Amino acid sequence: MDTHRIAFVASPTEEAQAALAALSARYGDVPPDQAEVIVALGGDGFMLRTLHRHRARRLPVYGMKLGSVGFLMNQHHLDDLQERIRRAQATVLRPLVMEAVSESGSTATALAFNEVSLLRQTKQAAHVRVSLNGVVKLPELICDGVLVATPAGSTAYNLSAHGPILPFGSPLLAMTPISPFRPRRWRGAILPSHSEISIEILDPYKRPVSATADSNEVRDVVEVHIRESREETMTLLFDPEHGLEERILNEQFEL
Incomplete structure (x- = not known):
């Protein structure tokens, strides 16, 4: 043996x-x-x-x-x-790659096997714009945050935020809002894993947002780009x- x-x-x-x-x-x-x-x-x-x-x-x-x-x-x-x-x-x-641009103009890159999550840093709700493959899909999402989860991460924070569970090995990602206020009826989306996701922070100085890839946090971000890794x-x-x-x-x- x-x-x-x-x-x-x-x-x-x-x-x-x-x-x-x-x-x-x-x-x-x-x-x-x-x-x-x-x-x-x-x-x-x-x-x-x-x-x-x-x-x-x-x-x-x-x-x-x-x-x-x-x-x-x-x-x-x-x-x-x-x-x-x-x-x-x-x-x-296959993990997600997060590229987070902060207010200072610096870019931080991190990997996430579970999810990339954006969360408000203060008592005020976050205002973000969501684009998919270069096309704006949500001009303004008002929420406590939004996350993108892999199939492995779909049973973790994503599930707690009422996102869908994705089968292991499926070529899919889950995008799930956290306490969405507007649009009220938007409850998230299931995306092809090859999607290029961009989230722009609207009014980042008044409504600051942090971005976290698994446990790697970047504070005061102005935009975040998320994609599935092609190498790792x-x-x-x-x-x-x-x-x-x-x-x-x-x-x-x-x-």
Whole structure:
């Protein structure tokens, strides 16, 4: 049977650190630059940090749930890890690229595996203009914010903002407003993943807005451009019995 050189990474919680010690003792542990696969121990938030931290190596990542939320994780078991990795099904994630221009004129670029979100910085609602592939689609959206989510991120902040759940692997993005005031009936859109999205901040000095790609925040932005990366990918590994597609379907019928 093939064996894999594993690099274990774990969140700082007591439970995850105990699992790290037990798994390392049984299967060995090598540095990420010598590994063939990364095993991440924690919740979905830790999985996101792992994807960002190790994206340069582009190693497949197999997660085990040792946190409060584990949609991107497999169940935690000590036994048969090598066999589980061998049988795992691969899902390729393609992150979003955010280019945020601030009031100072500087441009910050960041990646988001879950979502890019724009949020008001003060008590006043944000006023933004939304363009798609160079064409203005919403001349003025008044809201607390707006986000663009990948399929992987559609069950996170996007779902909490009443956005649609997108199947893993689908060539789609979800654009979802956060507490929209006007237009009152606009509840978002499902976009092709090749879409080029531009969001311009109207009156940024009176109504400042921040932009965040996963956990990377840029404050006082005046425009933000979002597209799917054409170069970057990361691969998640799931047990065949993980039932990711079934879980996605079930999420849509939970009350």
